[in-house]
Amino acid sequence: MALKVGDKMPLFSAIDSNGKAFEVNNYAGKPLVIYFYPKDDTPGCTIQACTFRDQYEDFKGLGAEVIGVSSDSETSHQKFASRYKLPFILLSDGNKKLRRLFGVPNDLLGLLPGRVTYVIDKEGIIRLVFNSMSSKIHIAKALQILKTL
Template structure:
């Protein structure tokens, strides 16, 4: 399965850092930036998370909620957040069910070995719960600014 622009975003509830949980439908009324990333505390994922951290006041200025999603445990998310002072929610998709629903749990290949993993992807959901834009195979440099411009355009 996969999500496309113009379709309703599939609802979910996931555990989050700090022992909480997040439900997409509870966030209606404001845009949601849902970014999927492979692993806490790796170079690309850290750069991406810190990019969202540094631009968060701009996202808050347009009333947008930023949520990072990976398969990492809540405990891993807590450490990652503390280490880099990340001020937004990190959700744990331990079984990759949400990633599968959103079409970002994909076959990857490294050194000739194939395996399933999280594609670096971002989904922009409008205040009514409709997918407005999907970025797949995200390259970190410049991505956060591109997402911010898209949010401003809603």
């Protein structure tokens, strides 16, 4: 079952691009933008990651942390983050545990993992679920919601 606006974000752990354990409860009390994307180094995903990078200070200015999630390996994430100088956290979800936990669907044709952005407030409540394969719109939508928190 997919998470929706008003739901409490589930607690989870994963491995980040540096091979270190990531625990979401370490970010309790802080707004989060968690975005699921299909694959490192693909055109749409690169545009989306670079747009988050270019506006990262806007997110930080609103007190939020940005977290990207795909099924790519830690090594792939490390190369992707280094190549594009991504300042935010990338989590590896090779077993698709996080996708299932959040209920992220595949794209319309079912061929690619879906692209969904969640904005979670400092109380851990989901305030935005934005599902669109259009990569650039996610950033504006997330900032718009964060400004209202």
